[in-house]
Amino acid sequence: MHFGSDNIVGASQPVLDAILAANSGAEPSYGADSVKKRVDKMFCDLFERDVQVFLVATGTGANALCVSAMTPPWGMCISNEESHINGEETGAPELYTGGAKLMTLKGDKGRLLPDVLDAYVRNLSPGFYQMPAKSISVSQLNECGIAYTPDEIAALSDVAKKYRLWMHMDGARFANALVHRKVTPAEMTWKSGVDILSFGATKNGALAAEAIVVFRPELAEAMEYRRKRAGQTISKGRLLSSQFIGYLENDHWLSNARHANAMAAELKAGLEKIPGIRLPWEVEGNEVFPVMPRKVFKALKDAGAVFYEWPTRSVAAADKPGADETMARLVTSFQTTADEVAQFVDVAAKAA
Ligand SMILES: Cc1ncc(COP(=O)(O)O)c(C=O)c1O
Known part of the structure; x- marks a missing residue:
């Protein structure tokens, strides 16, 4: 992941x-x-x-x-x-x-x-x-x-x-x-x-x-x-x-980008169905920025997922993470697999 x-x-x-x-x-x-x-x-x-x-x-x-x-x-x-x-x-x-x-x-x-x-x-x-x-x-x-x-x-x-x-x-x-x-x-x-x-x-x-x-x-x-x-x-x-x-x-470059974007779209679709997870910004490429409960963030890290917490200065006031939440950045690539995405969404859903 x-x-x-x-x-x-x-x-x-x-x-x-x-x-x-x-x-x-x-x-x-x-x-x-x-x-x-x-x-x-x-x-x-x-x-x-x-x-x-x-x-x-x-x-x-x-x-x-x-x-x-x-x-x-x-x-x-x-x-x-x-x-x-x-x-x-x-x-x-x-x-x-x-x-x-x-x-x-x-x-x-x-x-x-x-x-x-x-x-x-x-x-x-x-x-x-x-x-x-x-x-x-x-x-x-x-x-x-x-x-x-x-x-x-x-x-x-x-x-x-x-x-x-x-x-x-x-x-x-x-x-x-x-x-x-x-x-x-x-x-x-x-x-x-x-x-x-x-x-x-x-x-x-x-x-x-x-x-x-x-x-x-x-x-x-x-x-x-x-x-x-x-x-x-x-x-x-x-x-x-x-x-x-x-x-x-x-x-080749366009195929690679289409694949990375499709993986990001799948991540978005999976994550936004999970109660407690929301996406303040649209997904218009290969980057996804979910706001999630800290316990979900920790569960994903514990499961071995590699991703980072991200600064929220450009998130609108109404969408800012609450005290028990944080925002992450997830980036997909031409090599990201549907299995990796499914596994990430699964761990997040269980932790939520
Ligand atoms: C928006 C943006 N511009 C430029 C770069 C290029 O940086 P690098 O010097 O690491 O190739 C990056 C890499 O993270 C980036 O995200």
């Missing part, structure tokens, strides 16, 4: 097969390999336009590089208060930008809200002693497991454009959001106003591979230099590029 995160499982077989297929012979290093050229073409096809693609090994690296391309050292990047770039990247965006400020705003279930963003930027002091807003970042899925709709992204982009802010999407769980919303990668990103994307793959089947996908050529200008300075330019580049061959070919 492993629901701790989606990176606790290994890489998927097609990804490993693609690495092995790219492994023999000699190829130019540092991303000049023939596999990367194939991957570039795959991304252009996927996004239905020319895009520039920079591969890196970690999501934090991708996000920090994106923020640094959008935000000068004297500027601000704005996100929701739950954002991974603010809370879980150990200051990497601030480091890579050379000192920019990350500003976080309250929102709704992890969403950055257009009116809140507009009011915040409008009321910033114009003086030189106030860092100006230069960019925004949204996570898709967001940190509360919610998938923005293209309309919601477009509404944020309208505000961003009004104040000349670049817009980044942290797509660590892009595939899960995409299959939930049933839209195209283009609709989810540049057609809704996203300028630069961290396209996650590691959590959904890759070994260690994320792609920075750039929709605005200005943001790609210095990316080669930034990536090398960040230590994210992999020398045996084809072993990184090839992961995307296995990941994208035959829509």
